[in-house]
Amino acid sequence: MKTFICAWIFFWAGTVTATEMYWTPEAKNAYALISDLRIDEAITIIRLQSITHPDNHIWPYLEDYGEFLRIFIQEDVRKIPAFLSASVIRLERMESVPESNPLSLMAQAQIGLHQCALHLQQGQFVAAATDINKSFKLLRKNQKLHPDDMANLRLYASLKVAFGAVPDQYRWLVSIVTSLNGTIDEGLGELYSILKTTTPETNIYHRETLLYTALAEGRLNNKPAKGLQLLYTYLGKTPETKTVQYLMANLMIADGNNDGAITVLSKSVGAPGAVAIPFLDFMLGECKLFRGDTDADIPLKKFLAEHKGKHFIKEAHQKLAWFALLKGDRSGYYNHMQQILIKGANTTDEDQQAMVEAETHATPHPVLLRSRLYYDGGYYDKALSQLSQSLYDTMNQHAHRLEYLYRKGRILQAQETYAEALHYLMLTITTGQYEKFYFACSAALQCGVIHESMGAVETARKYYLMCLDITPETYSSSLHQKARIGLNRTGG
Numbered sequence: 001m002k003t004f005i006c007a008w009i010f011f012w013a014g015t016v017t018a019t020e021m022y023w024t025p026e027a028k029n030a031y032a033l034i035s036d037l038r039i040d041e042a043i044t045i046i047r048l049q050s051i052t053h054p055d056n057h058i059w060p061y062l063e064d065y066g067e068f069l070r071i072f073i074q075e076d077v078r079k080i081p082a083f084l085s086a087s088v089i090r091l092e093r094m095e096s097v098p099e100s101n102p103l104s105l106m107a108q109a110q111i112g113l114h115q116c117a118l119h120l121q122q123g124q125f126v127a128a129a130t131d132i133n134k135s136f137k138l139l140r141k142n143q144k145l146h147p148d149d150m151a152n153l154r155l156y157a158s159l160k161v162a163f164g165a166v167p168d169q170y171r172w173l174v175s176i177v178t179s180l181n182g183t184i185d186e187g188l189g190e191l192y193s194i195l196k197t198t199t200p201e202t203n204i205y206h207r208e209t210l211l212y213t214a215l216a217e218g219r220l221n222n223k224p225a226k227g228l229q230l231l232y233t234y235l236g237k238t239p240e241t242k243t244v245q246y247l248m249a250n251l252m253i254a255d256g257n258n259d260g261a262i263t264v265l266s267k268s269v270g271a272p273g274a275v276a277i278p279f280l281d282f283m284l285g286e287c288k289l290f291r292g293d294t295d296a297d298i299p300l301k302k303f304l305a306e307h308k309g310k311h312f313i314k315e316a317h318q319k320l321a322w323f324a325l326l327k328g329d330r331s332g333y334y335n336h337m338q339q340i341l342i343k344g345a346n347t348t349d350e351d352q353q354a355m356v357e358a359e360t361h362a363t364p365h366p367v368l369l370r371s372r373l374y375y376d377g378g379y380y381d382k383a384l385s386q387l388s389q390s391l392y393d394t395m396n397q398h399a400h401r402l403e404y405l406y407r408k409g410r411i412l413q414a415q416e417t418y419a420e421a422l423h424y425l426m427l428t429i430t431t432g433q434y435e436k437f438y439f440a441c442s443a444a445l446q447c448g449v450i451h452e453s454m455g456a457v458e459t460a461r462k463y464y465l466m467c468l469d470i471t472p473e474t475y476s477s478s479l480h481q482k483a484r485i486g487l488n489r490t491g492g
Contacts, residue, residue, distance in 0.1 A: 021057040021097045021104060024049075028204060034066045035207065036241050037073070037274040042066050057097050060090040061107040068114040070275055072121065075309020080118050087115055102149040105142035109135040109155060121311075123347060132159070150194050154209045157194070160187030161216045164488065183488060184220055188213065195234075210234050211247055220485065222449075224254035242270040242277050249283055256378030256414070262287045278307040282316055289319055290377025292370075297323050311351065313344025318354035322369060333363070353438075353474040365400045367391060371407050375414070384411045402432045406439035410446065418450050425450075429466070438472035441479050448486050457490045464490070 026049050033042035043066055050059040064087055071079050091111050097104035116131035139156040146152060160182025191213040200206040210230060218227030228251045231244065239245040245264060252261040265284040285300030300316050300323070307313070317339040324332030340358035344351060356362070367386050374383035387408050395401045409424030425443040432440035448463035467483035 020055045021061070021094075021101055021107065023058060023204065024053075024056065027056075027058045027062060030062050031065075031204060034062065034069065035243070036271060037069065037243065037277075038271055039066045039070050039275055040273060057093050057107075058103070060093050061103075061111065064090050064111050064114060068118070072114075072117055073275055073277055073279075075121065075307070075311060077122065077309065080122065084115060084118065087111055099142075099145060102142065102146040102152060105138045105145070106149070106152045106155065109138040109142070109152075112138070113155070121309075135159070150198055150203050150209075151205055153190060154194055154205050154212075157187045157190035158212055158216075160184075160190070161212075161220065162187075164220070164485070184216065184485065185489075188216055188221065191216070207234075211243065214251065215247060218251040218254055222482070222485075224251045227251045228255060239264060239267075239269050242274055242280065245269045246277060246280060246283075249280075249287075253283070253287065256380075258287050258290050258377035258379070262291065276306065278303050279312065281306070282312055285316075286319060287377065289323055290373050291379070292326075292373070310345035311348055314340045314346070314351040314354040314358075315344075315348070317343065318350075318357060322364065322373070325364065325366060326370060337361075349475045349478050356474055362399070365395070365397075365403070368400060368403050368407060371411075375407065375411055378414075380411050380414050384408070384415070387411070399437060402428065402435065402437060402439055405431065406443055409443060413446055413450060418454065422447060422450060433470055436473045438475040438479065441467055441470040441472045441476065444470060445479055445483050445486070448483065452486065452490060461487060461490055 026045055030042040030045045030049075033039070033045070043063065046059050046063050046066070049056070050063075053059075067083055067086075070076075071083055091108060094104060094108045094111065097107075099105055112131050112135035116128045116135065119125075119128035119131060135155075136159055139152055139159065142149065142152045143156050161184050163182045164184035164187065191209055194203070194209050195206070195213060198206055203209070214227040214230040216227075217230065218224040228248065231248055231251070235244060239248050245267070249261040249264045252258070252264065262284065265280055265287065281299040281303040285296050285298070285303065288296035288299065297320055300320050304313065304316050307316075317336040321333045321336035321340075324330075324336065337358045340354050346352055346355050357364070371383045371386035374380075374386070387404060392401065392404050395404065405424050406428045409421050409428060412418075412421035412424065415421075425447050428443035429440045429447070433444075444463050444467040448460045448467065451457075451463060452460035464483040464486040468480055472479075
């Protein structure tokens with residue numbers, strides 16, 4: 001074993017003069033294993049092959065991919081510094097491969113994107129912007145040199161989609177330190193072209209392209225049903241890997257099919273030894289909470305026990321607090337609120353909202369909370385049944401009355417009762433646009449969505465702009481992002 005380790009270090013750390021990079025059956029097998037999150041198996045193949053075939057620079061590229069996925073999924077921040085250091089060395093090796101090889105610049109760009117993702121995960125936005133700018137330039141250059149290379153095009157198109165969805169508060173930074181450009185529609189068009197003109201047999205990145213296209217359609221383009229149909233068409237309705245399981249459940253939730261998401265998430269998926277995705281337990285617990293299951297707390301507690309990262313910790317405790325509150329366990333509610341104050345990061349919109357609730361001691365109204373959770377799960381009739389006029393008449397807190405108007409508007413919107421929905425949503429805007437709560441901002445966004453769906457494009461733009469003018473304490477990032485996408489979609 002010592003001999004193996006010494007040999008491996010020698011081949012990887014020493015000066016390498018060979019400039020080859022090509023796919024072999026072993027490399028394709030390693031890539032397939034990485035895609036299935038069987039990363040330990042893949043790394044074993046990679047390190048053995050790097051000793052027997054040190055001239056092939058495909059191995060450091062694949063190792064970077066595998067190790068990145070492991071760290072990113074598990075959010076193991078302790079391993080990030082060592083990974084980034086090793087990644088720099090791997091990049092140096094890629095640079096020795098001539099640009100006449102289409103894999104060369106593509107591989108450099110992808111390693112740079114791995115670095116970008118980890119920098120973003122740590123909140124290091126300047127470093128991330130620098131990474132993505134370098135990668136974009138490499139991909140653009142490679143696209144000119146090798147316009148028919150699908151491996152390069154799938155990354156190039158993905159970055160165009162990503163740029164089209166950059167949140168407003170980061171857009172200035174992106175424009176200053178990067179040359180990134182493109183729109184969601186432009187990038188999606190190129191991704192669809194790859195899917196239509198290649199097959200899994202002719203394009204090793206076909207499934208990866210499919211998953212990103214489905215995600216972009218469902219979450220960035222707000223068409224979850226279209227994203228799901230893509231997955232069903234190419235992969236069937238039963239997920240075989242954890243990544244597909246995550247994406248399918250994610251899109252089902254967005255499409256209002258909470259029961260379907262629970263079914264998908266409750267199944268044991270993936271080969272033995274595949275890297276675990278603790279967030280799947282979070283999703284399952286959340287979906288069960290939406291439905292009102294009495295065991296919703298079990299997967300949420302499992303997530304907290306196994307998750308190594310700092311994101312979604314506050315939100316998980318908030319969900320457990322709500323679970324306790326709905327059971328009438330106020331002591332349990334306050335215990336989890338205390339955990340929110342001391343654990344996890346305050347980065348995501350959801351974690352920030354959990355922090356606001358804990359700091360302000362703004363205990364949710366149990367009936368409004370139950371209605372909200374039913375709505376989030378797609379149980380619209382149940383959600384609406386909670387919101388009686390008598391409930392509104394007995395409310396004495398402004399925040400609760402504002403939330404009542406918002407919740408009723410959103411439920412009616414989901415039921416496509418648009419005239420009534422607009423009535424309640426516009427009442428929400430006029431009542432709460434100068435408040436700290438997110439209800440008015442979200443209501444303006446949804447008024448835009450409704451008018452756009454009815455073909456009233458100019459009115460839709462007015463509401464998208466109104467959304468951008470309202471800055472609540474929480475959710476402003478995601479709401480403004482969606483408003484800007486709406487403006488782009490409507491030509492604004």
